[in-house]
Amino acid sequence: MKKFQDYADEIYTCSRCGLCQSVCPVFEATGKETTVSRGFFSTLMGVVKGHLKFNKKLSKNINMCLTCNKCNAFCPSGIDASKIITSARAECMEFTPLWKKLILRVFYSKMFLNFAGMVKLYLLFPVLNFTSFGKLIYEFLSPEVKYKKQISSKKSDLKVVVFPGCINKYFNASSLNAMRMLFEKEGIEYTLPDFHCCTMPAYSAGDMDNFQKFARKNLSLIPRDVDYVLFDCASCKHAFELYTRILEGDDLALAKEVYSKCKHINEFLLEENIELPVLSGDVAYHKPCHMDCPDKTIELMTKSGLDITPIEDSCCGSGGLFFIENFTLSNALAKKRAQEIKNVNADAIFTDCPLCRLGLLKGLILSKINKKVLNFIEIVAKKI
Ligand code: SF4
Ligand code: SF4
Numbered sequence: 195m196k197k198f199q200d201y202a203d204e205i206y207t208c209s210r211c212g213l214c215q216s217v218c219p220v221f222e223a224t225g226k227e228t229t230v231s232r233g234f235f236s237t238l239m240g241v242v243k244g245h246l247k248f249n250k251k252l253s254k255n256i257n258m259c260l261t262c263n264k265c266n267a268f269c270p271s272g273i274d275a276s277k278i279i280t281s282a283r284a285e286c287m288e289f290t291p292l293w294k295k296l297i298l299r300v301f302y303s304k305m306f307l308n309f310a311g312m313v314k315l316y317l318l319f320p321v322l323n324f325t326s327f328g329k330l331i332y333e334f335l336s337p338e339v340k341y342k343k344q345i346s347s348k349k350s351d352l353k354v355v356v357f358p359g360c361i362n363k364y365f366n367a368s369s370l371n372a373m374r375m376l377f378e379k380e381g382i383e384y385t386l387p388d389f390h391c392c393t394m395p396a397y398s399a400g401d402m403d404n405f406q407k408f409a410r411k412n413l414s415l416i417p418r419d420v421d422y423v424l425f426d427c428a429s430c431k432h433a434f435e436l437y438t439r440i441l442e443g444d445d446l447a448l449a450k451e452v453y454s455k456c457k458h459i460n461e462f463l464l465e466e467n468i469e470l471p472v473l474s475g476d477v478a479y480h481k482p483c484h485m486d487c488p489d490k491t492i493e494l495m496t497k498s499g500l501d502i503t504p505i506e507d508s509c510c511g512s513g514g515l516f517f518i519e520n521f522t523l524s525n526a527l528a529k530k531r532a533q534e535i536k537n538v539n540a541d542a543i544f545t546d547c548p549l550c551r552l553g554l555l556k557g558l559i560l561s562k563i564n565k566k567v568l569n570f571i572e573i574v575a576k577k578i
Contacts, residue, residue, distance in 0.1 A: 283400025398514030510553030528557030
């Protein structure tokens with residue numbers, strides 16, 4: 195695994211053109227040079243040269259990046275800022291605040307996740323739903339699809355593993371329910387191993403030791419004879435791609451083998467030509483920053499009969515633990531996204547990451563805009 199110092203040459207290749215400023219959502223909101231890749235690289239160059247040392251203040255600063263990759267796609271020097279910033283965060287682990295360490299602990303333990311998942315009991319008390327925050331929790335936890343066993347005469351040869359991710363498994367199982375119902379209807383054999391968190395929160399915090407530890411555990415739980423490993427969360431799938439960049443030796447070989455079978459559910463439905471119900475309506479699609487098959491997703495939704503309203507490709511402002519760590523800034527970004535959504539003619543917003551759903555719901559609720567945020571598969575399951 196490459197360490198921060200290994201990126202010295204890449205940091206030096208920044209030509210200081212400033213083009214990253216035009217796409218960085220954080221820079222757009224703050225207007226501060228210190229919160230965009232060019233500014234991060236100026237500071238990090240100081241560390242590389244030995245003029246600066248990592249410290250608490252610097253750690254706080256580099257955690258103001260959403261790792262959204264918007265600048266990477268635009269940078270004429272082709273610098274992957276997210277990768278470099280994450281490696282710098284790894285060097286800053288000793289300055290991680292206690293609250294963040296505690297949240298990461300929750301993601302590292304199924305027992306704590308089960309315990310945290312009890313927040314679902316909130317749904318029993320809709321009366322609590324009288325503040326924006328209460329409404330947000332209520333909406334976020336309310337399942338659109340409740341699981342109903344499907345009996346079907348269809349029999350598919352496909353064998354799949356489902357990676358549900360922590361939010362879908364412990365907090366709101368709606369899209370997991372939807373996937374299970376669709377597989378049962380299509381006669382697709384599926385298994386749900388008792389996975390750990392994909393550990394994206396650890397990665398984005400720079401906790402590489404735990405990221406690698408849980409990556410190995412998750413990979414070991416996947417039977418070798420399956421055709422696909424399926425995800426309904428773009429970020430969990432991205433984590434499996436990161437396994438192939440960060441693990442080494444035999445672990446790397448296994449990560450690559452598994453990743454060759456990984457697909458987002460939308461990509462799977464399109465490529466396997468799974469018969470879907472006919473849908474109708476105007477919807478907008480929010481592409482999560484880590485979504486690797488947005489074109490196939492739009493093709494699938496269009497094929498099913500939905501009218502997709504174009505919407506700007508911008509970040510919801512959640513990004514790992516950014517939405518807690520940079521609370522006010524994250525809210526401002528979410529509200530800006532909500533205004534972009536308000537300006538288009540769409541009955542609902544579709545997205546593919548529970549954290550994006552949280553960010554979008556937050557923006558909509560804070561802006562008093564009443565629209566649902568769903569995963570495409572949930573609408574499919576409601577029609578079967
Ligand atoms: S766009 Fe790339 S090369 Fe230009 S200032 Fe930003 S990081 Fe540096
Ligand atoms: S990754 Fe996103 S938030 Fe971070 S510097 Fe680049 S554009 Fe800004």
